[in-house]
Amino acid sequence: MAEESYLARFLDTCRYGGIRLYANAFIFLLVFLVLAIALPIGALAVLGPLLRPSKPSKAKNATYESGLEPIGDARSRYNVRYYLFALMFVIFDVEIIFLYPWAVSYHTLGVFGYVEMMIFVVLLLIGLMYAWRKKVLEWM
Amino acid sequence: MLTFTQVWNALGPEIVLAIGGFVAMVYEFMVTGRAKQATPWIAVLSVLTAIPLAWSKLHAPLATYSIAVIAVDDFGTIFSLFILVSVLLVLLFAIASQARLKLAFEYAYLVLFATVGAMVICSALDLVTLYVGLELLSITTYVLVALHRKNVKSSEAGLKYLIIGSIASAIILYGLSFLYGVAGSTGLSRIATALQGGYGSEPGLVYLSIALILVGIFVKISAAPFHLWTADVYEGAPTPITAYLAVVSKGAVLGFLFRVIVWLFGAKLGEWFGLVGWIAIITMVIGNLGALSQRNIKRLLAYSSIGQAGYLLIPFSSLSSSTLASVMWQNLSSTVFYLFAYSFMTIGAFAVFSVVADASGSEDVHAFTGLSKRSPWLAGMMTLFLLSLSGLPLTAGFFGKFSIFLGALGAGQIWLGVVLFATSAIAFYYYFGIIRAMYGRTQEGDTPPVRSSPMQHVVVALCAIGTLWLGIFPGPVTDLLSNLHWFG
């Protein structure tokens, strides 16, 4: 269980060692955040203009330097049904993620685990049936 | 290891509701035409089965199961009972307005799933379980609010609720994550141990965590200044769902508040009552003043429910101001008593509103003009609910406020009690606006007759019985509450 986790033991060690590492972890986070913001700005906005030669021409300022003409709006819209399918896909994807560790430790979990997993599968099955009956799976 | 018996003992009512929900779901998508109308009745049946199950859990021996995920204590059970009773009323209300509102039948099982979430968060003992319960409740209600897919207002309300609700959930989750970080465990009892009955070795982070959890909860129960979404969402949602949001969601999230904050920090909350007290005051004032200028009754009831959230925060503030166990128990019972009262009067008011608004096709206060002529019964019932909401004696609302008031006094929080009564006095003003419209002058011509179905009368009558019963003979309920072993 979670309370026996690596992190807990790690934190205990830190505490007994007198280091308040948990709070310090946030300082690392802050450092990374600053770096993540500073690096691109430094590279693109400060160093870049200083180092590169600047000789703009019409062709260079075009969206695609390869010569393709941009057509239409950059923000194109997908049919909403794609999302429905994507959602269905994600649900069953997640099912697999759950099924895998269960299958690995099937013997330790026993009947209780088996029933639990069957309930989970049946719930998703009902969901699939629902989608089917409500004609979600038909394109038009 | 867990056994099936243990799971059943701990989660019997929730399991019944979940099974009922799935049966209703399968039934709903398998049958066609008129047969679909039986779907909500399956839901009603499962709620009716769950109520005695939950009742039998009262005073059951305390049991927290080996992995400490669910507590079986009277606190969770009494909140479950409150939720179940309210859900029963909401379902009947929805069935009654089905014909007019053309609700999609999906609401029947969505309400059940949301209810499972609501019940879980009142008895969960693990941060993950709590959060899953909270999200089950929230996500389902987002869908419920937008149930009228074709209606612009309903969709807009659903989207707004989704966005604000997700912000609140994220804030709560962030707060919970700090607790986990400090204690290294998601189990509430482990966290309590790690915090050594206080704020542990990292008090700053615990304070931050409590603040984040409080903010998230304030958003969800629409306490000011986090109340802005309330009126829009309540207005756009189908009326039975509005009643659900106002009563069940609010009550369950309040349960979450007590479970996490009180359970974890118990009587060491001394430093917080001032802050919560001020939030309660701001909420009472803003809710009641905001209602003054509303002409749309649904928005008015929404603002009034913000005010009610303020009243409901008073016991929380009071119980944290004292270290006496008796003060804590008394404030818990006054919260639960007020929740029951609030459930009856709010659902009743929304039910009458729904009938009247359907009859006139308007949600404005004018829809109530001359109601006493068109339907004396409904006008009388609406008067009862409004009087109860404003806290007149011999109604449930009076004893609810009275016991909150006594709790505040017992904790030495006189100022909170004073604001409670002062804002109730303001509330009289706008409630009387409705009563005056109902009994006041009538205009010729624009008073369509009120057509109502027997079901609607049943709902209104049930709510009225509850309101009067708690107002005239509150004895049995207060006895029950004072004999509970809240946290075992």
Add this chain to the structure above:
Amino acid sequence: MANEAWLIPAIPLLVYVILLVAGRRISEPVVAGISVSAVLLAFLLAIAVLADVAVNGPTAPTTYAWLDFGAHSLTVGYEVTMLNALMLVVVTLVSALVLLFSRSYMKGDERFSRFYQYLNLFVFSMLGLVISPNLLQFYIFWELVGVCSYLLVGFWYYKPEAAAAAKKAFIVTRIGDVGLFIGIILLYIATGTFDFNGLYTAGGAAFSQVATLAYHGASVPFGMSSSGFITLTALLVFIGAVGKSAQFPLHVWLPDAMEGPTPVSALIHAATMVAAGVYLVARMQPLFAASPVASETVAVIGGITALLAASIGLTQRDIKRVIAYSTVSQLGYMMMALGVGAYTAGIFHLMTHAFFKALLFLTAGSVIHALDTQDLFSMGGLRKKMPITHIAFLAGALALAGVPPFAGFWSKDEILSAAFQSGHYVLYAMGLLAAFFTAFYIFRVYFLVFWGEAKGEKHAHEGGSAMVIPLLVLGALATLSGFLNTPFDPFVTRFLTYGHPLGIGIDPPASLPLILVSVIIALLGIWLAYSVYGRANRGAELAKRMGVLYTLSYNKFYIDEIYHYLIVTPIFTIARAIAFIDRFIIDGIVRMLGELGYTGGVTLKYANTGQVQTYGVLTLFGLVALVAIALGIGGVL
């Protein structure tokens, strides 16, 4: 007999239920018949109870457990004391007569039975209020009479003024109720009981000696001194009485309440409900007696009310409004009496006032019924056409003006002499001036209505016997009831002080010079009224000569307008301001943020699209503020 006192309120309640169920199906005479005979029965019972306590003394309260709130337990029940035995008789008697009067007055109204239904509910509530043995039950009935008053003032709800007046009455009195409720709770905290008897025993020593309020480990909240606490609670209780009894500054609702049917004005807004505030102060007498500051406040507010209302009454054009201001003014006298410690004088005046003021209202109702107008200047010459009404009104007016041997003379004089002899000379002077005004305004009405030329085409005549009988009975009472408590034989005083635990309320003996002064003042007022209005109406002349004073009085000293600007407008302004903040300022902040974002590029488009963003941003602000506060609490920041 006193042990069956619960029957007295139960009877009108039963009638109420009958009318509620069957009201629409039974005819007007039956409705009125049932109601009148039921309340008459209650009156007879009340007489029996009165006789019982007169012989055997007050009874112990009979109580039943109602509910328990943890350690707090509440009871309901009834109790007969000397004071409330008297109140029972007065209330049932006036109610029976008014119910009879309404038989003719409300004849043909389409909601006739509804009217009787409300009246019976009111009588029940008022009687319940009177026999309540504890403050909480008292408070519930107190609210219930308020609701009945609301329903009855707004009975003709299709008149916008009536609906507005009903609302105003309810809301203004609620201001007082909040004070009363807080007072009740504070007393409960200190003494652990709501019972009147319990309060007296708990605070017994404290109330009389201003020592300590400690009883059964009870303590004074807020760490106040016990005398300060007693004053605070007494004043809070008094605020409730100020609202209900229409004392300055909450008197504004009562004149407006005259929009209700006249029998309602007679019963509720003259004889009974408005006297409930006086009754409350009398019932809490030990508390007030223990606090000189509170008593002085009661006396001063009473005096101000008496004078102010009387001076407004001088100029009103509406017959009912004149009598309404007169009621306010007389209630002021009662408060003044209680404030200067003349307990029995106050109660005695309450009783005689109930009779003569109900009489005045009913005669006014009779006149209005005959003429269909309430404007004094459209009336005249009714002396011949309505002889019985004329005589009855004259009796009431003489009683109000305080001319011996009419009832008002004895009771008002007792108050004035008590004020003088207790050393309140300023109050005495105010009371005397008010008495002069009183005599003037009531005879102004008398001369305008009954003397002079008949006006209007309408053929005025007496109402039926149902209207005449109450007038005769009340006329007799207004004439004779003063003899119940003359200085020669203070029967009421002896009755009220029977076995009283603290032996309070022994009024100072009457003095002949004081009596002479008040009689002369009253006669002067009547003479002035006669000289201005008696032969020809020279009112306009007088008004011109009085100039600003007249305008002030006619416009009721602009108190309503002041309240409107000081209280109503600000509340609405705040409400609008909140709406404004929600809509503009917060939106404005978001727009401003948008403007800031504009420099960065495309943010504007997204920041300005709708309102959810507003909500989100405000939530974020709240989050930051709350986290900052929380960390401040934790001492981290």
